[in-house]
Amino acid sequence: MILIIGAGMAGVTLARYLHSHDIPFRIFDQQSQFKNQGFGLTLRSDTTAKLLPLLGLGEDDFATRVAVDRKTGKTNTFLVNLTTGEKFAAASFKEGASSRDFRTNRERLRGVIMGDSAGRVEYGCKLRLFSSTTSGVRAEFENGMVVEGSVLVAADGVHSLIRSRLLPHCVPQDWDGVMVNGTCRFSLAEWDAKIRPHIQDAAVYPGFGDQKVLALTIYDANWDPEIGYVDVSWGLSRRRKEGNDPLFVRYGDRSFDKGSAPDAFWDEVEALPPKDLVEPFRTVYEDVRARGDRTIHHQLVSMLIPKDDLLAELQSDKVVFIGDAVHDWSNHAGTAANAAIQDALALGEVLNGNRGLEEYYEERYPSWLGSYEKNGEDFQTLHRPMSEWRALLDVQKAGPDNTELNQTAAHAAQL
Secondary structure (H helix, E strand, O other), rough: OOEEEEEOOOHHHHHHHHHHOOOEEEEEEEOOOOOOOOEEEOHHHHHHHHHHHHOOOOOOHHHHHHHHHOOOOOOOOOEEOOOOOOEEEOOOHOOOOOOEEEEEEEEHHHHHHHHHHHHHHHHOOOOEEEEEEOOOOOEEOOOOOOEEEEEEEEOOOOHHHHHHHHOOOOOOOOOOOOEEEEEEEEEEHHHHHHHHHHHOOOOOOEEEEEEEEEEEEEEEOOOOOOOOEEEEEEEEEEOOOOOOOOOOOOOOOOOOOOOOHHHHHHHHHHOHHHHHOOHHHHHHHHHHHOOOOOEEEEEOOOEEOOHHHHHHHHEEEOOOHHHOOEEEEEEEHHHHHHHHHHHHHHEEEHOOOOOOOOHHHHHHHHHHHHHHHHHHHHHHHHOOHHHHHHHHHHHHHHHHOOHHHHHOOOOOOOO
């Protein structure tokens, strides 16, 4: 019996794999009921290719079910200067990206992945204690339930209780960035009049300024002529300011309210000022405070458990880590969610083949290490000073195949 703690993207993907291969498992989540997983994420083509055989879906069918616009989820082909409207080409230098990458609605993606295994999630089960036994592992929950299994899978996220108990020295590290996201809704009439003329059929539309990025992405849509709407996720991200930055949040800050942006954020948006932004950013950001949009204030961190620690805990405690419990790269470029899905599929293959669980770590660790090492660097590159953006724009105008452009701006499109 495989015991999965956590029903986020990694946990439910593993549950679907085990369910499809008739491998006994139970999956637990501390939430009392299903919780919306947030806005959207860019699903990479290599992740999709690994996921589709499990789901039994064709690529087009899958896309219409989970794409943010319920069509193609087309990603951006350029970034826009927020004040001049100049377009900075992106598609030609997306390092590691593919034209088949697309933007997905996180909640619908989770639902499609779960499929028939959705009813297997046991909600309201917060882990209290766990220990190894002669045959595997024993888990006790705060509701009094006790279960035993052969392996405990830690899929309980960046604030993993399992990791904090077994590896208290492995703590996510802060890095110098700020990110706030919010949502707003447009009727189809408003969308056609105010937004579509500027973004056309793209689902992602990012703009850059001096050490900051403002991004607009569709995260859901209903195209019914009478009741249709388009839900937009907007975001502001930037480098951390020197000295006291009121929007910078440390990982250890327990007073932090993720679901409510502080007043300093609204003040910062108004100080842009929105009226000086090009469309459609002006439309979205000009009345953002008055609309009272739902917001998420992110803690930006990096973390990767050392491989030796992972192997040691596997042997001594029969615990294996997947998703944000073992690695975290915040929300940059959607790499964490893609990694979580691929972690679950890789672990499922190992379990299905009755192979040693250490093979899972041998397969996945090189990819984790590469993303971990680039995390903060990628963020700083994307949020470069305006002087550097202008230099790159000049290079772009000089020729589309310029080597410097390809090397220095590769990460700018990874939103």
